[in-house]
Amino acid sequence: MKLLYKLSLLLVLAVIVSCKETPKITTETAKEVVTENDVITYPETWVASRVSKAKERLNGTEAGKVIWNAMEAHGGLDTWYANGPVTFRFNYQPLDGKTARDSYQTVDTWSNRAVHTSATDSSAKFGWTGEKAWVMAKDSTAFAYDTKFWALTPLWFVGHPFVLSGEGVNLELLQPTTFKDNDYNVVKVTFDAGTGDAPDDYYILYVNKESNKIAVMRYIVSYPEYFKDGGHAPEKFTEFIGEQTVDGITMPGGFKTYWTVKNDQPGEYITKIDFTDVSFESDLPKDFFDAPEGAKILE
Numbered sequence: 001m002k003l004l005y006k007l008s009l010l011l012v013l014a015v016i017v018s019c020k021e022t023p024k025i026t027t028e029t030a031k032e033v034v035t036e037n038d039v040i041t042y043p044e045t046w047v048a049s050r051v052s053k054a055k056e057r058l059n060g061t062e063a064g065k066v067i068w069n070a071m072e073a074h075g076g077l078d079t080w081y082a083n084g085p086v087t088f089r090f091n092y093q094p095l096d097g098k099t100a101r102d103s104y105q106t107v108d109t110w111s112n113r114a115v116h117t118s119a120t121d122s123s124a125k126f127g128w129t130g131e132k133a134w135v136m137a138k139d140s141t142a143f144a145y146d147t148k149f150w151a152l153t154p155l156w157f158v159g160h161p162f163v164l165s166g167e168g169v170n171l172e173l174l175q176p177t178t179f180k181d182n183d184y185n186v187v188k189v190t191f192d193a194g195t196g197d198a199p200d201d202y203y204i205l206y207v208n209k210e211s212n213k214i215a216v217m218r219y220i221v222s223y224p225e226y227f228k229d230g231g232h233a234p235e236k237f238t239e240f241i242g243e244q245t246v247d248g249i250t251m252p253g254g255f256k257t258y259w260t261v262k263n264d265q266p267g268e269y270i271t272k273i274d275f276t277d278v279s280f281e282s283d284l285p286k287d288f289f290d291a292p293e294g295a296k297i298l299e
Contacts, residue, residue, distance in 0.1 A: 006143045039283045051078045054165040063171035066185045070161040073212035075249035080162045083247045083280035085109060089119060089263045090154040091274040097143045106281060106288070107155050109162070113289035114151045118142060127289065128152055134291035144272050152252045157238070158275060160214050168192040169228065177264070179216060208237070213250065215240050216261055226267050230259040237267075251287040 013045040018063035054077060071077045085108045103116040111130050118124035124137040128151035135147050156163060164171070174186040184206035191201065206216035217240070221233045237260040242253025254275050261267035291297060 003282075017051075022065075029297045034213045034280050041270065046193055047078060047081045047124075050081065050165075057167075058165070058171075060170060060172075063173035063187045066173065066187050067161050067164055070205075070207050070214055071165070073187065074161060074214075074251070076251075077165055080109065083249060084282040085280065085284060086158070087277070087281055088154075088275060088276040089094040090158070091119065092154075093272045093274070095270055095272065101143075101145055101150060105154065106284070107152065107159075108289055109155075109159070111289075112155070114145070114155070115289060116151065117123065125292070125295075126151065127291070129289055129291055130241060134296040135298060136292055157217070157255055158278075160217060161207075161209075164189060168228060175208070177206065182215070183207055184215065188208070206221055213243070218264070236270075237265075239266065244278060245281045248278050249280075251257065251275070251278065 015020045024296060055068060058068040058071075061095075074080075085106050087104070089102070089104050094100065102119040104119060105114055105116045107114045113128055113130045115127040116125060118137075120143060121137075121139075124139070124142040126135040126137075126143060126147040127133070128148070130252075133148035133151055139141060143149060168191055170190045170192065172188040172190070174188055177184050177186050187205045187207060189203040189205065201220055205214050205219040207214055218235055219238070220235050230253045236257050238255050238257045240252035241256055242249050244253050245251075252275060255271075255273035256269060257271040257273065258266035259268050
């Protein structure tokens with residue numbers, strides 16, 4: 001199964017619907033799609049081309065070199081694509097008692113589609129097809145949060161640095177810093193105008209100078225549906241806790257999020273995130289990411 005998958009792959013990075021916490025991915029469209037035994041597969045040449053273009057683009061700047069080296073340290077962009085869609089449980093737990101978000105999800109790293117299944121009710125699902133958001137649940141309170149906004153957000157926690165490989169991503173090398181007695185290169189990520197639904201968002205990543213692995217992600221949320229008059233939420237400081245390696249890709253073991261305070265330090269601890277049950281999938285049915293019959297299509 002893995003062999004067939006690796007022999008025929010494609011990544012399509014589509015402009016996504018803005019998702020809470022981290023709402024952006026850029027567009028690069030592939031031309032050829034092959035359907036074989038009801039499984040969508042893609043020409044293997046695309047992955048090589050996509051990785052080559054990303055490598056050339058990233059290595060054109062000092063900030064880009066830091067991110068490319070981080071990709072290599074986390075397992076390699078080619079491996080990330082070749083492994084196929086990633087499945088995991090993402091349990092987002094605000095410590096102030098606000099709505100938790102706990103789902104099993106499968107995310108198509110080629111075209112940024114997603115399907116979420118409630119961790120407590122396997123019949124309750126929502127997703128993003130690449131063009132539209134949908135939800136299917138017997139109880140309207142099954143997902144007491146903005147599922148359209150949340151559909152791809154977890155990818156922007158678990159998918160760094162690989163989600164920075166597309167066009168429309170701007171990288172700036174900031175002054176290095178020290179956190180918990182380790183030295184870090186610091187890269188600020190911004191986006192071209194028109195990229196995603198919240199191009200004013202930014203991320204600031206701490207990349208360990210020795211290991212080249214990411215340890216911290218600072219970010220803001222500027223989703224216009226939440227900030228109709230402009231502006232954004234206060235900056236958050238997310239620490240990557242531990243690590244796990246699955247099929248050659250090293251990802252965090254979990255996350256702790258704080259408000260960012262004076263001198264870019266973590267302040268009040270506000271959210272615990274468990275990231276478990278990680279695997280990569282191949283040979284998913286060609287309609288896996290489609291809105292199921294009976295689902296409600298969201299505006």
